[in-house]
Amino acid sequence: MRKLQNVMIKGTKDGLILHLDDTCSFPELLKELEEKISIHYKQNDDTPLVTVRIHTGYRYLTNQQEQAIRNLIRHKKNFVVESIESNVVSKEDADRMKRESEIVSVAKVVRSGQVLSVPGDLLLIGDVNPGGTVIAGGNIFILGALRGIAHAGYEGNLEAVICASLMQPTQLRIGEYINRAPDRDDQERHDMECAYVDDSNVIVIDRLQTLIKLRPNLTRLIEGGL
Amino acid sequence: MGEAIVVTSGKGGVGKTTTSANIGTALAMQGKKVCLIDTDIGLRNLDVVMGLENRVIYDIVDVATGRCKLHQALIKDKRFNDLLFLLPAAQTSDKTAVTPNQIKKMVEELKQEYDYILIDCPAGIEQGFKNAIAGADQAIVVTTPEISAIRDADRIIGLLEKEEIEPPKLIINRIRNHMMKKGEMLDIDEITAHLSIDLLGIVADDEAVIRASNDGEPIVLNPNSKASIAYRNIARRILGESVPLQNLDTTSKGVFSKIKQLFGVR
Numbered sequence: 001m002r003k004l005q006n007v008m009i010k011g012t013k014d015g016l017i018l019h020l021d022d023t024c025s026f027p028e029l030l031k032e033l034e035e036k037i038s039i040h041y042k043q044n045d046d047t048p049l050v051t052v053r054i055h056t057g058y059r060y061l062t063n064q065q066e067q068a069i070r071n072l073i074r075h076k077k078n079f080v081v082e083s084i085e086s087n088v089v090s091k092e093d094a095d096r097m098k099r100e101s102e103i104v105s106v107a108k109v110v111r112s113g114q115v116l117s118v119p120g121d122l123l124l125i126g127d128v129n130p131g132g133t134v135i136a137g138g139n140i141f142i143l144g145a146l147r148g149i150a151h152a153g154y155e156g157n158l159e160a161v162i163c164a165s166l167m168q169p170t171q172l173r174i175g176e177y178i179n180r181a182p183d184r185d186d187q188e189r190h191d192m193e194c195a196y197v198d199d200s201n202v203i204v205i206d207r208l209q210t211l212i213k214l215r216p217n218l219t220r221l222i223e224g225g226l
Numbered sequence: 227m228g229e230a231i232v233v234t235s236g237k238g239g240v241g242k243t244t245t246s247a248n249i250g251t252a253l254a255m256q257g258k259k260v261c262l263i264d265t266d267i268g269l270r271n272l273d274v275v276m277g278l279e280n281r282v283i284y285d286i287v288d289v290a291t292g293r294c295k296l297h298q299a300l301i302k303d304k305r306f307n308d309l310l311f312l313l314p315a316a317q318t319s320d321k322t323a324v325t326p327n328q329i330k331k332m333v334e335e336l337k338q339e340y341d342y343i344l345i346d347c348p349a350g351i352e353q354g355f356k357n358a359i360a361g362a363d364q365a366i367v368v369t370t371p372e373i374s375a376i377r378d379a380d381r382i383i384g385l386l387e388k389e390e391i392e393p394p395k396l397i398i399n400r401i402r403n404h405m406m407k408k409g410e411m412l413d414i415d416e417i418t419a420h421l422s423i424d425l426l427g428i429v430a431d432d433e434a435v436i437r438a439s440n441d442g443e444p445i446v447l448n449p450n451s452k453a454s455i456a457y458r459n460i461a462r463r464i465l466g467e468s469v470p471l472q473n474l475d476t477t478s479k480g481v482f483s484k485i486k487q488l489f490g491v492r
Contacts, residue, residue, distance in 0.1 A: 112378075112381040126422075130377060130380070
């Protein structure tokens with residue numbers, strides 16, 4: 001039986017795509033990969049940088065294996081690895097991704113000195129009192145009063161928003177940006193408001209409804225909706 | 227089997243000791259057997275407020291270290307026939323002289339004999355606080371209508387929620403009605419909404435309380451003061467009665483205005 005190639009190279013206008021077979025052993029794959037790129041691209045040294053995208057199919061690459069492939073390709077001077085894609089993820093990563101995209105609902109009052117932290121979105125059924133802190137990797141939705149500190153997108157997600165039924169925070173933080181309450185007490189009520197980072201990288205507070213246009217990704221209903 | 231109630235606040239000077247002394251006395255007046263414990267080691271004053279300072283022989287540290295038996299350290303209040311006792315704090319040591327476990331043991335022992343054990347907690351959230359809440363089944367948080375006291379109360383409630391104690395109850399102390407009415411002071415609804423715990427009672431700011439403390443006589447023994455009635459009401463609520471909140475309006479009205487009120491004329 002004729003053996004199929006383990007490495008297939010496709011050229012596109014954005015660069016090269018390497019399809020790596022997912023059934024052979026990894027050393028075998030590495031060896032063939034090295035041969036392939038050595039043979040085909042040795043001569044033309046003067047060509048500009050070529051970006052390479054790698055598809056590994058249903059093979060899961062450990063960090064070490066990924067590094068091995070990157071190293072191999074890096075040595076061919078005019079190649080740059082843009083991304084390594086795989087159809088599979090490890091259970092750990094899947095769990096993490098799930099947690100980061102989940103909405104965690106919590107029913108409690110976050111009191112002075114307490115810190116409530118979640119990896120994904122936070123839905124708080126209760127208040128955040130002055131001196132209390134809520135932190136979320138994603139968005140923060142507070143059904144009660146926000147009077148303490150809220151930090152959304154703490155791992156750098158600037159798309160994250162903070163919404164509260166009563167918005168009277170001591171401080172708002174989204175990603176790396178901080179906004180604090182005005183020093184003078186304003187007498188206005190702040191019902192149903194949201195905070196987000198605008199185009200000039202400032203945290204602004206606005207009516208909740210503005211998010212419908214600004215953050216369409218907040219809608220997760222895909223089919224069968226309105 | 228009795229119940230142990232810790233009286234705490236976080237902030238100092240809001241009236242923990244006065245509250246402990248008066249609730250304890252009020253419960254004894256209702257015929258309950260009560261023991262007060264002062265855990266403010268190094269800064270004791272529950273004995274002073276109760277007028278029992280000169281009778282202190284052994285204290286809580288002596289009991290903890292085994293220098294005396296628990297019942298030897300208890301001071302009997304002669305005004306109440308075998309109903310009110312005090313376990314005083316030591317004045318010479320500090321909060322680290324006893325451990326939470328030692329206090330817990332004492333409280334367990336006292337619970338066999340007494341209906342209510344009231345534990346007067348020191349200010350702060352350190353060792354003294356941990357000692358005081360160690361044996362408690364219930365907690366009373368005392369606050370005044372000041373932002374700083376409320377912040378600290380909020381912090382304390384958060385810490386209490388982590389313990390195996392029933393949800394704490396709130397007492398708002400030193401209310402000045404005319405300021406509250408003018409909106410210069412946080413009002414009762416605002417405070418309870420903010421702290422979101424049950425309100426056990428409100429106590430008006432009353433000069434008679436200071437006079438009574440200085441005389442070593444808890445204010446509840448004087449039936450004519452507003453604060454006295456407030457503490458009696460709190461004691462009755464602890465005993466399970468439902469008593470409406472006191473009306474703090476102090477302006478004495480004439481007959482005419484009362485009649486006007488009756489007809490709804492302002």
